[in-house]
Amino acid sequence: METQIKQGFFAERAALNMTDYLVFDYLFETVDDPEAAAAHLCQEQSTAQWKRVGVDEDLREQFGAKVIDLRVEGTAERASYPLPGAEDSPVSRCRVKIAHPHGNFGPKLPNMMTAALGEGAFYSPGIATIKLMDIEFPDDYLHTFEGPKFGVQGFRDLLAVYDRPLFFGVVKPNIGLAPDDFAALAYEAYLGGLDIAKDDEMQLDTPWSPTPERAAKTGQARAEAERITGEKKLYLANITDEVDRLLELHDVAVDNGAGAVMINALTTGLSAIRMLRRRNRVPLVSHFDFIAPFTHISYFGVHSALVTKLQRLVGFDVIIFPGFGSRMKTPDDEVIASVTACLEPWGNIKPALPVPAGSQWAGSTGELYRRLGTVDFGIVPGRAVFEHPLGPRGGAASLRQGWEAVVAGQSLEAYAENHEALRAALASR
Amino acid sequence: METQIKQGFFAERAALNMTDYLVFDYLFETVDDPEAAAAHLCQEQSTAQWKRVGVDEDLREQFGAKVIDLRVEGTAERASYPLPGAEDSPVSRCRVKIAHPHGNFGPKLPNMMTAALGEGAFYSPGIATIKLMDIEFPDDYLHTFEGPKFGVQGFRDLLAVYDRPLFFGVVKPNIGLAPDDFAALAYEAYLGGLDIAKDDEMQLDTPWSPTPERAAKTGQARAEAERITGEKKLYLANITDEVDRLLELHDVAVDNGAGAVMINALTTGLSAIRMLRRRNRVPLVSHFDFIAPFTHISYFGVHSALVTKLQRLVGFDVIIFPGFGSRMKTPDDEVIASVTACLEPWGNIKPALPVPAGSQWAGSTGELYRRLGTVDFGIVPGRAVFEHPLGPRGGAASLRQGWEAVVAGQSLEAYAENHEALRAALASR
Numbered sequence: 001m002e003t004q005i006k007q008g009f010f011a012e013r014a015a016l017n018m019t020d021y022l023v024f025d026y027l028f029e030t031v032d033d034p035e036a037a038a039a040h041l042c043q044e045q046s047t048a049q050w051k052r053v054g055v056d057e058d059l060r061e062q063f064g065a066k067v068i069d070l071r072v073e074g075t076a077e078r079a080s081y082p083l084p085g086a087e088d089s090p091v092s093r094c095r096v097k098i099a100h101p102h103g104n105f106g107p108k109l110p111n112m113m114t115a116a117l118g119e120g121a122f123y124s125p126g127i128a129t130i131k132l133m134d135i136e137f138p139d140d141y142l143h144t145f146e147g148p149k150f151g152v153q154g155f156r157d158l159l160a161v162y163d164r165p166l167f168f169g170v171v172k173p174n175i176g177l178a179p180d181d182f183a184a185l186a187y188e189a190y191l192g193g194l195d196i197a198k199d200d201e202m203q204l205d206t207p208w209s210p211t212p213e214r215a216a217k218t219g220q221a222r223a224e225a226e227r228i229t230g231e232k233k234l235y236l237a238n239i240t241d242e243v244d245r246l247l248e249l250h251d252v253a254v255d256n257g258a259g260a261v262m263i264n265a266l267t268t269g270l271s272a273i274r275m276l277r278r279r280n281r282v283p284l285v286s287h288f289d290f291i292a293p294f295t296h297i298s299y300f301g302v303h304s305a306l307v308t309k310l311q312r313l314v315g316f317d318v319i320i321f322p323g324f325g326s327r328m329k330t331p332d333d334e335v336i337a338s339v340t341a342c343l344e345p346w347g348n349i350k351p352a353l354p355v356p357a358g359s360q361w362a363g364s365t366g367e368l369y370r371r372l373g374t375v376d377f378g379i380v381p382g383r384a385v386f387e388h389p390l391g392p393r394g395g396a397a398s399l400r401q402g403w404e405a406v407v408a409g410q411s412l413e414a415y416a417e418n419h420e421a422l423r424a425a426l427a428s429r
Numbered sequence: 430m431e432t433q434i435k436q437g438f439f440a441e442r443a444a445l446n447m448t449d450y451l452v453f454d455y456l457f458e459t460v461d462d463p464e465a466a467a468a469h470l471c472q473e474q475s476t477a478q479w480k481r482v483g484v485d486e487d488l489r490e491q492f493g494a495k496v497i498d499l500r501v502e503g504t505a506e507r508a509s510y511p512l513p514g515a516e517d518s519p520v521s522r523c524r525v526k527i528a529h530p531h532g533n534f535g536p537k538l539p540n541m542m543t544a545a546l547g548e549g550a551f552y553s554p555g556i557a558t559i560k561l562m563d564i565e566f567p568d569d570y571l572h573t574f575e576g577p578k579f580g581v582q583g584f585r586d587l588l589a590v591y592d593r594p595l596f597f598g599v600v601k602p603n604i605g606l607a608p609d610d611f612a613a614l615a616y617e618a619y620l621g622g623l624d625i626a627k628d629d630e631m632q633l634d635t636p637w638s639p640t641p642e643r644a645a646k647t648g649q650a651r652a653e654a655e656r657i658t659g660e661k662k663l664y665l666a667n668i669t670d671e672v673d674r675l676l677e678l679h680d681v682a683v684d685n686g687a688g689a690v691m692i693n694a695l696t697t698g699l700s701a702i703r704m705l706r707r708r709n710r711v712p713l714v715s716h717f718d719f720i721a722p723f724t725h726i727s728y729f730g731v732h733s734a735l736v737t738k739l740q741r742l743v744g745f746d747v748i749i750f751p752g753f754g755s756r757m758k759t760p761d762d763e764v765i766a767s768v769t770a771c772l773e774p775w776g777n778i779k780p781a782l783p784v785p786a787g788s789q790w791a792g793s794t795g796e797l798y799r800r801l802g803t804v805d806f807g808i809v810p811g812r813a814v815f816e817h818p819l820g821p822r823g824g825a826a827s828l829r830q831g832w833e834a835v836v837a838g839q840s841l842e843a844y845a846e847n848h849e850a851l852r853a854a855l856a857s858r
Contacts, residue, residue, distance in 0.1 A: 048601065048812075049601035049603065049812050049816055052602065052610070053815070053816060053820050059602050059604065062605065063604045063605040084755055084760070104631065104635075105633060106635065108670050110669050110672075110697045111669055114631060114696050117718065117719045117721075117722060118719060119630060119718055120631075122721035122758075123757055123787065125756065173478050175475060175488065175492045176476065176488040201543055202475070202540075202543060202549075204535075204537070204540050206532075206533075241537050242537055242703055243539075243703075244700075244703070264539060267539035267542040267546075267700075268698055269672065269696075269701060272701065274671055274673070275673040278673075288548065289548055290542055290543070290546045292546075294723040297510060297726055326513055326514045329551075330513075383478050386478060386481075388482070389482070
């Protein structure tokens, strides 16, 4: 039986025309023979039954997924998460690369997810735990996706800022403010030096803050702040809603004054973003709600950096994701991998601006700059701006001063001696 | 600090107008004081910063989520899954009910998911593991959702079958068959007694099997089989694709001969189904691809029965989900909970037909009937029909004979003595 299942589901990479394949890269733990488990994984995710009864045919060659690399990385007395019925069985820990013919589903994200993350992958016999770590895409397949319309460069062009990280600020209180109050807070923060005032991920089109009115008032505040500061500014409106309202809300927000739109894309589904991407007039920004349930467990689900990669693929210009620090409960190497997934050269797909988020303040920009070695990122504090002791203007100023300290080669403390907003930020920590 | 965080985020259920609240029911493990952790969970998922600097206001009363029930169910030396930085800290295992004012997001699924499963819920301080177990919906809120258009009764009406479980069959081989071959297999299975021939979840609109042609050929096979057998039949087309093609594919499939359509709804997003539900002319059937990554871990993510409930809420008439048996790696009580989520009375929302799936055959119907105590369910074998030694006609006949044995009060073995298809099914196991 094991020999039988292995037939037809193994190949050498060099023997395949890799233009025709995506490569699904999985980590898995199995109670079975690793080769048999890997073959099952291919069979279940592609040609589960590969011939008709009584017909001499074999659909595996064209349609079968194939193991092109399998490494047993170790063994353990039991799985990280038990396989029902085999709780105390020893397991092999494996890493496998599976070449899956993309002709099986075409350039369609839900169907690709069905193959990579569906019944076949997660209910394959003998496999206790499994995590999809990455997907390799051939250039021809990438060309069927639009990717970011603006990218890092286009987003920077809107702000005419090229030499430093970008300062997003989440207007707070995040729920319950009328548009006038919301715009007044954004205005103060713009004057203090904020680049982008944004809606919280919980802010949406509501009776107490209709999107057209919020966008109009905040757009006016933005224009006035631009006139005073001589700097370009953006208002980022969260248009997350049922998918059949996304296009309408994009238009409403933009026509009224939003310079970019945000979508909590894992709650709408990434396919809805492709729909929006065919029509968007301003940059698309993603927020990561609902990412944790399927990325947070180290040996199960999907790697968070792959989710970042897919968000870039469908067209996000800016990607907000869980960043460094204990608050976000995300290993440092995953954060770095997501930054890489945003910025690395990738066929025809433009780079997206990475925004590693979570409990940020004036000191975060320097920390991130030192860790990432680039200015191509954003920070997205909320309370550090809007709960700053000097108010949002002081809060935003503290962000700019935190970066000025980096440029001046000074410690935050030294630079704060002559900069009140930064001093107050330091004192309130 | 702990006293401060607790203020404003606790309430008695009786003191709230519960018509205005959804109740989010979480399991969590915390290294902190349980009350402080629960209050943080409320704060983070609603009014994170609940006043402006220098303004005398408190947005918590109207907009704050509130703990209405908190039970510490036990303690453990460490979390089931570690909290970074507190790997060896003891935890309290808690169950909490949080009343969240639905006015914060309205009857919008992505925004409700943002509140219940977003940054606030999964990155709340001190909480190591968390799982959303259920959501209670007040009737007024339910009324803003359509639910199933047909429901169990409407689906049965299409088949004119009321007194037994329904027999779905996944046409196999699942990938690579031309429409003529596909329809020929479905035809054989219809003649053997299958009610619904369906596309595999990997079957879609492809160059080798365009949906219009597959639907047309299979629709003709269905009509011919109806004429011969005198029974009503359905062809169930998988229309999973990018969300902006769903309406078009629904129309194309139905106009050409499909009597129901399937969507791998967790890969398109549930909000896309609401869009389709405003237009569907035939029953909507869901398949569970991508459910495992966020429901499979017992102390993290989302309970699978809640996902079933949400699928009923958005309008699925038939819900296919991981069923009993080791193959599907799902605890029995979760399967039962999903069946209940489909069938229990629920305000204005019609029941959906539960289809617990996985490695089913002629014996599955009786097993399920005994466990569920109802005939309102479907089974959905693939290979048991299409790899049956006598071919699809025999495979489908074996399903019907398996149920006839139940009705006759005989064992499968006894009934098989005079029924060849069932005998062959038993022999091939």
